[in-house]
Amino acid sequence: MKAEKTEKKIVDYQILKRLFGFLLPYKSKFTLLVFLIIIGALLAPALPLMIQTTIDGPIASGNYGQLALYLGIMVLILVLNSVVSYYNTYEAGWLSQQIIHDIRQQVFQKIIHLKLKYYDQTPIGKLVTRTISDVESLSEVFSSGFAAIAGDFLQLILIISVMFYLDWKLTLISISTIPLLLISTYVFKEKVKKSFNQVRNAVANLNSFVQERISGMSLIQIFNVQKQEFDKFNSLNLEHRNANIKSILYYSVYFPVADVISALGVGLIVWYGAQGLINHEVSYGTITAFIMFINQFFRPIRMIADRINTLQMGVVSVSRIIEILDDQENIEPELVEKREIKGEVAFKNVWFAYIEEQWVLKNLSFEAKIGESVAFVGATGAGKTSIISLLNGFYAINRGEILVDGQNINKWNLENLRSQIGVVLQDVFLFKGSIAENLRMGDQKITDEMIVNAAKEVGVHEFICRLPGQYAYEVMERGATISMGQRQLLSFVRVLLQNPKIIILDEATSSIDSESEELIQNAIEKLMKNRTSIVIAHRLSTIQKADKIILLEKGQIMEVGTHQKLLTMNGLYTKLYEIQFEKAL
Template identity: 60%
Template sequence: MNQETKSGQIFDLPTLKRLYTFVGPYKKQFYLLIFIIMVSAVLAPVIPLLIKYTIDEPIANSNYDQLALMLGIMIVVLVVQGLVQFVNTYLSGWLGQYIIRDIRVQLYEKIVNLRLKFFDNTPIGRLVTRTISDIETLSNVFSDGMAAIAGDILQLVLIISVMFYTDWKLSLISLSMIPLMLFSTYVFKEKIKDAFNEVRAAVSNLNSFVQEHITGMSIVQIFSSEKIEYEKFREINVQHRDSNIRSILYYSIYFPVADVIAAAGTGLVVWYGSKQILNYEVTFGTVTAFVMFINLFFRPIRQLADRFNTLQMGIVSTDRILKLLDSDEYTANEGTHNPDTIKGNVEFKNVWFAYNDEDYVLKDINFKVNEGETVAFVGATGAGKSSIINLLSRFYDINKGNIYIDDVEVHDFELGALRRNIGVVLQDVFLFSDTIENNIRLGNPDITHEKIIEAAKLVGVHEFIERLPGGYEYNVMERGSTLSVGQRQLISFVRAMVHDPRIIVLDEATSSVDTETEELIQKAIEKLMEGRTAIVIAHRLSTIQEADKIIVVDKGEIKEEGTHEKLLEKNGFYANLYRMQYKDVLKIAG
């Protein structure tokens, strides 16, 4: 069953036990909440008993002094009840908010440490639902969940006990409507559970659709698909609306029905109690107390249906969140090798890799890059070039073979140490909605403003940045939308430089810039690569002709390797790529 629509068991003890481990740092507040709930339950039948006594004694005997005393006691009890209710409401909400804060932080920490394969298989909208909506549901578990249910049940037990102690005949009459109330509550609970499942699925669909289409809005507008996408959104929104209206319908039916049942119970008590009063078998105060008992009794029963659904939804959300927190399938295993720096020797030995564990995109890859060398990978789109650098940085893990850096297997590296020493400039540049300086620094306190300026001057973008409003404090907006493709590329290059990696990876780093910008990058590359290992992936063969070694990849296999001149002499794959790329120039030269 789809995770977004499946229901949970109300008393899923393993999940509840795990959920309440998050209470650990707040045990004092939690136990105080339990105590307050118990006090609230104990105070519930006190007022009806006081009113019974007041009617039967001070009022019946015209004892004004005793009446004033009883009124004073009732006022004190009401004030105490109000204070207890305030503490109960505030403390349960406080506890819920602190706990979901902790869970949300843990969940986000888990997400940022997952391998990219997880994000390939999981819609972003679903992760948004996990991090926002599902966790928000958990706050209700602590404010209206097990503790509140226990309080309601305790209140019911106390009220029934007091009722039977006071008058067992009136108690039986009062409780005669209980089977009907329990039946209607059960039906409501089942119906509202299905409605909530539909609402949750609709929310997840909305999150996924909105996130995906806002991110890809340029494609929607380029292909004039606004009306088509609008109709899709309208349909999803209609499903969301209908699901919510269905839940509203069940609420609008249940609570009036519950009120009618409670009123019928009250009517029976008044009818039977009046006869008993006339026959002098019970007092007027007793009947009055029972009328109040009925209201106190049926109120928690009505609330229990809602609380059980809240708990059930919380169990489902908790189960999904815990599965994500506990998942090791996509977690990059942490090694222990944590060197301050590396030399930069890279070796792939018999490496096989598949994104879906079936269709290999890399087959028996073997190559070695010595410290300080520049190696370029060329090949057609989909040949597997980008997959090689993804494996080097452990964005994905290989299926077979070994990858070594300085003769140490990459899995033995502490992941942060590995990636700290590998600087990557990707073809698709991502900039956060923040200042240029923060996009370059990425929160690293060791990178000073002076170091950023130095790197920007090296790349040749310092003057361009200074011309922007605010200079390095200029906000590039989401994904760097206020900058050109070439400007974003240059900033990402500065970002790689300031982190001072020992291995530089350029994945189509100059494919999206004009000739003038490419010349700036090429000059910066020459300075950056001094004393560093460089791995370059490019379609423009002109950018890699000076590489120490060129490796030709085709359909996941290495076909050729050597220098530019030697590969041309072989007249093989590389020579064919060269002729195809420079056919117009060669025609003119010929």
């Protein structure tokens, strides 16, 4: 919506102000670029002026000594113009790449600190487009946008000033076709702006679609819907193609029209100049210079139209980027003082909904004392995993409060808090990289020796040693070359290395076979010793030793107690236990 509002404006000064803000760290480079552009603009009318002087001077008079001097000056102008053009192009490119590097850094820095709620509502492909495509489009804005447009305007002013100086009548004849060019330029600018915006939207849709389908490729192949998904992709791809073809069409029409208008201007010069020659009112050199001037004059006008479109598309891209950079609603709270936690957790009358009024947790209250293990059981959708997300501060609760060591979670430094909460999820995510890198998770304080000792404690060392390269073994994206059970064993090592004060196990043994489960039980007990632990499990056999078991149903606590106590109550927990016991038999 914001992008649409921006599109309606020819120039959005607030966004232009932000664009200039990105230039501030490189003021000296930008100043140099402006200086080079001014020099280039000053050199533009110099060559036609020298040709006019040469034709009407030494060539007309037959002074060949003076002709050699003038030719030398023209060569010098050409060389100087080439040198200025080289440095102009290089400095503009260097500046644009530095700035988009900085912007991309800022965007990704912001993205990794956004709340998970933002990702629930935003397709990943659109974020990829913002970080890659939209930022990349700014390259042209800084390399051939601001300064280049100013240079083109300056060149126009200088050229028309020299033209009026040489012959004001011939100048008026020359620029009589400008209204036609301005009209065609305006129509072109509006059409291309709209088509470029359609291209941007089509790219974002393609990115979102491809990312989602690649992530769910196994599901597509299991249900044999490759043809249906290809048809959907083909539809989006056609939209992208058609949007690009529209922009190509506008370019293919505009530039020939501009060339015809330019040629018309040259024709008028020749027609009027011929009469002037006959009447001895115009010189040969002046007509030659004006033919060169008319080409130099029309070229910046055409370039300005294209560059203004580039600038406008940059404004659209920046508006999308700024929307992310300025998002304060979904950003993590300001960092507060860091401190060590002891591990006491309490939920007091907590109400929570991902979507307003569709409650996932209803008036939830429980307490986990330091070193105590609390287990949650219940059907899928009961709200068990939401408790973990709330404790980590991924979402804000609607009512009530969550306390850690008696302090509201809002008063904790979330980065500091999360570093002391170890989480083992059911679906373990491994990044592309070595086993050691995935276990270390960027913490360079963790030595190789610590990694090996933790792996031995969990019982996964022998498995790692059988891999090619052992701890240097390269894990494929999402850990595709390692079984789910092995990934979960590695996640235990990862948490053990973190040495957290609070342990969270979210269905941590659901994908591990009986042999592997026995292997990690001792490691889990060591991990949970003297630490507060919150366990979510479908297998009741894994939580029988918990100090407290809480049975949830539709976001509410139905039963609380130890395993033995809950069995004596003969309630929902007992029924759940009997069902699992019968299945085990």
